[in-house]
Amino acid sequence: MDLLVGQLFTGLSTGSILLLAALGLSLTFGQMGVINMAHGEFIMAGCYTAYVTQQVVGDAGASLLIALPIGFLVGGTMGLILEALLIRHLYHRPLDTLLVTFGVGLVLQQVARDVFGAPAVNVTVPEALRGGVDLLGTTVPKTRLFIMALAIVAVAAVTLVLRFTPAGRRIRAVVGNRDLAETAGISSRTVDAGTFFIGSGLAGVAGVALTLIGSTSPTTGQSYLVDAFLVVVAGGMGRIKGAVVAAVALGATQAVFETYSTASLAKVGVFVVIVIFLQLRPQGLFTLRTRSLA
Amino acid sequence: MPQRFKFPARDFARTLAATTAVTALVATAACGSRAGEETVATESCVDTSGDTIKVGALNSLSGTMAISETTVRDAIYMAIDEINAAGGVLDKEIEIVAEDGASEPTIFAEKAEKLIREDCTAAVFGGWTSASRKAMLPVFEDNDSLLYYPVQYEGLEASENIFYTGATTNQQIIPALDYLAETGVKSIYLVGSDYVFPRTANAIINAYAEAHGIEVLGEDYVTLGSTEFSTIVNQVKSAGADAVFNTLNGDSNVAFFREYSNVGLTADQMPVMSVSIAEEEVGGIGIENIEGQLAAWNYYQTVESPANTTFVEAFKAEYGADRVTSDPMEAAYNSVYLWAATVEKAGSFAVADVQAAADGVSFESPEGTVVIDGDNHHVSKTARIGEINADGLLYTVWESEGAIEPDPFLEGYDWAADLSVTE
Numbered sequence: 077m078d079l080l081v082g083q084l085f086t087g088l089s090t091g092s093i094l095l096l097a098a099l100g101l102s103l104t105f106g107q108m109g110v111i112n113m114a115h116g117e118f119i120m121a122g123c124y125t126a127y128v129t130q131q132v133v134g135d136a137g138a139s140l141l142i143a144l145p146i147g148f149l150v151g152g153t154m155g156l157i158l159e160a161l162l163i164r165h166l167y168h169r170p171l172d173t174l175l176v177t178f179g180v181g182l183v184l185q186q187v188a189r190d191v192f193g194a195p196a197v198n199v200t201v202p203e204a205l206r207g208g209v210d211l212l213g214t215t216v217p218k219t220r221l222f223i224m225a226l227a228i229v230a231v232a233a234v235t236l237v238l239r240f241t242p243a244g245r246r247i248r249a250v251v252g253n254r255d256l257a258e259t260a261g262i263s264s265r266t267v268d269a270g271t272f273f274i275g276s277g278l279a280g281v282a283g284v285a286l287t288l289i290g291s292t293s294p295t296t297g298q299s300y301l302v303d304a305f306l307v308v309v310a311g312g313m314g315r316i317k318g319a320v321v322a323a324v325a326l327g328a329t330q331a332v333f334e335t336y337s338t339a340s341l342a343k344v345g346v347f348v349v350i351v352i353f354l355q356l357r358p359q360g361l362f363t364l365r366t367r368s369l370a
Numbered sequence: 371m372p373q374r375f376k377f378p379a380r381d382f383a384r385t386l387a388a389t390t391a392v393t394a395l396v397a398t399a400a401c402g403s404r405a406g407e408e409t410v411a412t413e414s415c416v417d418t419s420g421d422t423i424k425v426g427a428l429n430s431l432s433g434t435m436a437i438s439e440t441t442v443r444d445a446i447y448m449a450i451d452e453i454n455a456a457g458g459v460l461d462k463e464i465e466i467v468a469e470d471g472a473s474e475p476t477i478f479a480e481k482a483e484k485l486i487r488e489d490c491t492a493a494v495f496g497g498w499t500s501a502s503r504k505a506m507l508p509v510f511e512d513n514d515s516l517l518y519y520p521v522q523y524e525g526l527e528a529s530e531n532i533f534y535t536g537a538t539t540n541q542q543i544i545p546a547l548d549y550l551a552e553t554g555v556k557s558i559y560l561v562g563s564d565y566v567f568p569r570t571a572n573a574i575i576n577a578y579a580e581a582h583g584i585e586v587l588g589e590d591y592v593t594l595g596s597t598e599f600s601t602i603v604n605q606v607k608s609a610g611a612d613a614v615f616n617t618l619n620g621d622s623n624v625a626f627f628r629e630y631s632n633v634g635l636t637a638d639q640m641p642v643m644s645v646s647i648a649e650e651e652v653g654g655i656g657i658e659n660i661e662g663q664l665a666a667w668n669y670y671q672t673v674e675s676p677a678n679t680t681f682v683e684a685f686k687a688e689y690g691a692d693r694v695t696s697d698p699m700e701a702a703y704n705s706v707y708l709w710a711a712t713v714e715k716a717g718s719f720a721v722a723d724v725q726a727a728a729d730g731v732s733f734e735s736p737e738g739t740v741v742i743d744g745d746n747h748h749v750s751k752t753a754r755i756g757e758i759n760a761d762g763l764l765y766t767v768w769e770s771e772g773a774i775e776p777d778p779f780l781e782g783y784d785w786a787a788d789l790s791v792t793e
Contacts, residue, residue, distance in 0.1 A: 086600045093598075186432060194437040196621060196654025201628070206658075208633050214604055217632035290597035291624035291654055295434045299595040299621070334601040340564045340591045342601075 082214030083331045089220040091327025092227040095320060096285055097300040098307035099230055100278030102319040103271055104155070106308050107251045110163055110272070111170055113177040115304065116297030117184035118154055118276045122147040122283020123292040124192060126199050137202035143284045144226075151280020152273040154184075159272040164265070181297075188294040196293035205288065219288040226285050230278060234316055237274070247271050251314055310350055312360030321361055326350075414514070415490040418719050423462040425450070425709075426469065426485035426494035430502075433473025434595070434620065438698065439498045441650055442520060443468070445699035446495045448688055449706035459710045460717070467491055475505035482506045486515045492719045493518060493709050495702060500524060500566050507532065514721055518709055520702035522645070522667070524570035525778040526789075528746040530725060535705040535740070535749050536698060537668050538778040543571055545753035546615075546643050546666035547578050549768050555612040557585040561602060561626065562617035564591035571617050571645070573789060574780070581785030587611045592618070597625035603633055606640070616644040623647055627659040637662030643755075648696035652762045663758050667697040668751040669737035670764040678736035694763070695736075704735045708742060708749070738773060748776030 097119060104110050126143040133139035158180060166173045205222055208215040238244035249257040250267045258264050283297070290296060307326060311318030329349055333342035354360075416424075427446050429439040450464045458464060467489045469481040478497060485491045486509070493516040497503045500523050510517045510531040517532045525539040550558065560575060562568025572589060579586050587609040590602050603626070606614060618626055623646070630642065643664045649671050652660060671682055671694055681703065685695050708731060713719055716727035729744020740749045750773040756764030780786035 082604070083601065086604065089600060090598055189432070189436060194440050195650050196437065196624060198624075198654050198656040200656060200658070206632065215607070215633040217600075217629060219628070219632060220600070286597075289625055289628060291621040293437060293621055293654065295437075295595070296621065298434075299597060330598070331601055335605075338590050339596070339598075339602055340593060343593060 080332070080335075082211075083335050084328055085211060085214060085216060087328030087331035088324060089216060089224055089327070090331055091324035092220070092224040093286070093289070094303050094307050094327055095323035096223060096227045096230065096282040097279075098304040098311075098319055098323060099227075099234065099316075100151070100275040100282065101304045102308045102311065102314075102316060103234070103275035103278070105305070106311075106314040106316075106319070107247065108268060108271055108275075109170065109313070110167075111174045111177065112158075112163070112276075113174060113301070114158065114181040114184060115177075115276075115279055116299075116301035117181045117188075118151045118279035118297070119283040119286065119300055120184070120188060120292075120294065120297035121154055122151050122280035122285075123199070123287050123296050124188060124197075124283075125150045125280060126284040126287040127192070127197050127292050130199055136200045137204055140202055140284070140288075144281055147280035147284035148277040149280070151283065152277030155272045155276020155279075156269060158276070159269055163272070164268070167268075185294045185297075192294070194294065196291040196296075199287035199292055201288055217289075222288065223285050226281075230281065231316065231320055234274070234278070238316070243267075243270060306350060310353060310360055312362040315360075315362040318360055318362035414721065415487070416492045416719055417490055418462075418492075421462055422465045423459060423719060424465045424467055424489055424491045426467050426482075426489065426491040426496070428469050428471050428478065428481055428485060428494050428496035428506075430473040430498065431470040435471075435473040435498055435502075437620070438650065439471070439473075439496070441696065441699050442496065442498065442702040444689055445685070445695075445703040446706055448685060449703045451688075452684070453706065453710050459713050460719070464710075471496065471502060473499075475499070475501040478502040479505040479509050482509045482517070483513070486510070486513045492516070492713075493724075495520070495705055495709075497521070498698070503532070516709075516721055516724060518702075518705035520705050521698045522701075524567045525574075525780065526570065528748070528778055530747070531721075533705065533708065533728070533742065533747045533749075534776075534778070535708060536701045537751050537753070538748055538776050539571065539574055540777040540780060540783070541668060541751045541753050541774045542645060542666050543574060544578065544783070545770055545774070546645065546664075546755060547575065547582075547584075549664075549666075549755045550613050550615075550643060551582055551584065552768075555584065557587050557611045557613075559587050559606050559609055559611040559614045560589040560617070561606070561614060562589075562591050563594045563596075563619045563622060565594060565619075567619070568617035572615075574786065575615060577785050577789055592622060594622070595620060596622050599626045599629040602626075603629045603635070606630075607633055607635060611640060614640060614642040616642050617646065618644075619646045621654075623651060624655045627655050627663070631659045637664075647758075648698065649694035649763060650696050652758055652764075653694075657758070657760060657762050660758050661760055664767075665756045665758065665764055666753070667756060667764075668754060669695075669697045669700040670754065670756050670766060671695045672756075672763050672765050673737060673754070675736060675738060677734050681736040700736050704733055704737075704740055704749075707733045707735070708740070712742070740773070743776050746776055746778055748778055750775050 101115050104112050125147040129143040130139040205218045208217045246262050246267050250264050307323045311322030330346050333345040429443040430436050454463050471478040495518045497519045498521050520535050522537040522542050560572050645666050712724050712728050712731045716723040728742045732741040738752045752773050753770040754766045755768040757767045
């Protein structure tokens with residue numbers, strides 16, 4: 077029983093990592109329907125932002141806090157540029173978007189390789205976040221607690237922005253019915269750019285945080301991309317709530333499976349669960365009721 | 371009107387029949403030529419008339435393996451520059467044709483074919499993953515050309531057309547187990563990436579453990595590149611093994627060692643023996659997470675030998691003082707010198723002459739004297755266990771008595787008799 081409780085907690089921490097990686101995607105893919113294969117590379121850009129900041133600032137703790145907002149701006153700006161130059165012209169051609177952004181992802185990886193070198197770089201974990209805390213019979217690393225807290229803050233921020241700000245209302249209006257929103261005087265082009273900025277910025281923030289547990293190399297982002305898409309699809313397109321529940325559920329499933337089998341089998345198990353789930357509920361956990369006819 | 375549809379249909383049937391016939395013919399012809407006169411189809415186009423001789427450098431310069439393979443490429447270039455500066459091979463200057471394997475086995479095979487057939491290279495240096503080597507093997511065999519493969523691997527292979535200058539299992543994994551057993555380890559936990567090398571290595575480790583009374587408390591695999599280790603590390607911790615044997619590859623090591631030290635495990639309590647972490651990787655993992663842990667290789671930058679002093683100085687002068695040298699780089703550097711020495715001994719660049727002359731060819735390498743075994747095309751190597759120090763370098767804490775003869779099929783080990791040759 078203790079083991080199970082401990083594993084559920086592990087699942088929660090795994091889930092918060094998934095959630096952080098997927099939160100930005102749930103805006104760009106979930107809300108806007110853009111399949112952005114370069115999302116992983118925005119995460120990677122966040123990782124390198126943390127690295128560069130640490131090289132400049134020196135102190136690991138301070139640089140982490142400084143890198144979080146910078147990572148948001150770096151990821152967001154990259155997303156803005158990608159949106160303006162390429163994605164804007166491909167809104168009605170999802171397959172082309174997929175190919176183009178995949179290509180952009182490869183280009184970004186190569187750029188990172190040329191700028192920072194092929195070997196992974198090390199972002200030093202602040203002294204305060206090293207080691208672990210004993211919780212419910214399992215040792216939880218402090219880095220994971222930090223990521224959990226950050227995921228909660230990020231979800232809260234996104235929810236508040238979407239629900240209570242004029243910009244958030246416009247985003248929801250465009251997602252609900254693009255044509256009707258335009259008729260009401262909303263510039264869907266500005267809204268698209270803004271949504272993409274926030275979504276990509278969140279990828280940058282995720283990147284900064286993930287340097288605490290994973291590696292920082294040009295291919296770092298790729299390992300999170302598939303999981304991020306899984307979370308968004310399983311959670312239901314366009315619902316932040318769905319992404320949260322799906323991330324935690326996937327994390328817990330993985331952790332519990334892993335306890336009773338092996339890590340590779342657990343991954344297979346998770347995929348099987350998702351396939352069966354999507355057969356029964358293709359629209360995901362939560363659905364977005366829209367007023368559009370399509 | 372319906373008639374108009376009949377003609378294409380008939381045409382189609384005719385075309386189909388014709389195509390089938392032609393395909394069958396070609397297939398028969400191909401088989402016939404293959405069984406009959408193989409040398410005609412594979413006649414070498416290597417041009418030895420000029421002042422230069424071409425060789426291929428086939429490494430991943432892009433994709434996930436670029437992180438490791440670009441360093442091997444650097445070592446190959448340096449060896450070739452040195453040999454050229456000393457007068458070349460058989461008085462010919464070596465000319466490099468570089469290709470990018472792009473971390474994709476199929477591209478390795480494709481580029482190998484190009485290097486052999488279009489560029490007419492006398493030999494090719496490179497490859498890293500076992501998947502890339504296995505993809506290139508038939509290409510080099512069918513075209514009767516030579517590949518020099520510089521990375522430690524899972525053994526159980528030998529080809530006339532490949533020279534393996536990295537360690538096989540009895541020069542790396544078995545000495546590592548011997549070392550652990552010597553230091554009193556009675557139980558181990560196996561953690562690896564999920565592909566051919568760790569699975570084969572762990573099959574060998576399980577057989578060894580059974581024969582030597584070591585208990586294997588767990589065996590876990592994660593997908594390549596995975597960063598989720600909380601459950602595995604918790605299981606390792608609660609299993610309480612004397613040591614962990616780590617065959618993880620690439621970026622996963624970063625997440626694994628961070629998690630490992632975060633839950634409070636240290637090298638003193640439960641040392642981790644790694645077989646894929648060299649000087650290059652330590653920096654990315656972060657020394658604070660991995661200090662004191664063990665690794666098994668044949669070469670470290672800190673090996674004390676005159677040849678190594680020259681090698682390290684030359685490398686830093688060429689590529690920068692902040693660069694480090696590692697085992698695969700050294701094995702790649704050796705492979706070029708071994709090829710050049712074999713060619714000099716044979717007095718010819720022809721594949722058959724090089725193969726015939728290879729046995730006993732030696733090179734005073736940074737790791738010590740290495741000698742080619744003509745039967746299995748591997749080289750003798752000294753096994754070394756290294757400890758990772760605070761300066762990020764590995765220091766030898768144990769080494770084998772002299773060089774170990776290569777035994778890729780583990781024929782000299784009774785306990786390995788049941789290990790089937792898995793492909």
